[in-house]
């Protein structure tokens with residue numbers, strides 16, 4: 001068994017991160033497997049070396065260890081590019097020049113109600129889908145997945161988390177209507193969370209993805225990409241989210257619950273485990 005914790009170094013780790021990392025590490029340990037760490041720093045406008053250093057420090061303080069060198073997504077652009085090129089060559093991607101405003105205007109044009117949203121926000125209304133495609137894959141435009149071509153069969157994954165245990169099946173119709181043509185390469189990044197996470201879980205031979213329930217709805221995207229790229233599908237374990245007293249889930253800017261703050265206040269790793277109910 002190989003599990004991983006994949007934080008983005010864009011703020012301090014808080015109790016929710018500690019919970020996720022501890023579950024992933026313990027799951028691997030119990031099975032005699034390996035717990036890995038991955039730094040998800042594709043968003044170079046928000047990632048900071050200080051946060052990365054703090055992640056290593058907090059996780060070590062919690063008693064966790066992981067093999068080195070640590071995989072950092074900022075060093076993986078050639079792998080993401082190769083995956084995009086394969087999807088492009090298979091006719092599954094198209095360039096998109098819409099901005100947020102174009103999308104929300106086009107999406108709310110029909111008769112009734114608010115536009116439909118999916119794991120990536122407003123479902124793309126398809127404005128650029130049928131424009132002529134350049135012969136070469138462009139590097140300076142967003143690239144979207146053409147879901148109508150990509151979703152041919154249901155995607156299935158095995159969930160071991162507390163809420164949806166068993167096989168989770170998503171039909172092509174739902175992939176089209178509830179997820180739609182998501183961006184796989186952002187103009188400013190040359191990749192996207194969905195593409196990078198899929199390519200890297202495979203590169204690290206992850207057998208069990210442990211992460212928060214907030215990513216459950218995005219998982220069919222990752223499983224579909226695995227199929228399109230010929231990669232294996234791991235098992236998934238989406239754990240409950242740690243919430244504050246008001247029931248709101250913790251956010252990066254919620255510094256009050258930063259591990260470093262608890263450490264400075266004199267709490268021990270055992271206290272942290274107790275706080276998150278482990």
Ligand code: GLU
Nearest residue numbers: 006007008040197211215
């Ligand atoms: N990097 C993501 C985050 O910090 C987690 C991605 C994942 O576990 O798949 O929220």
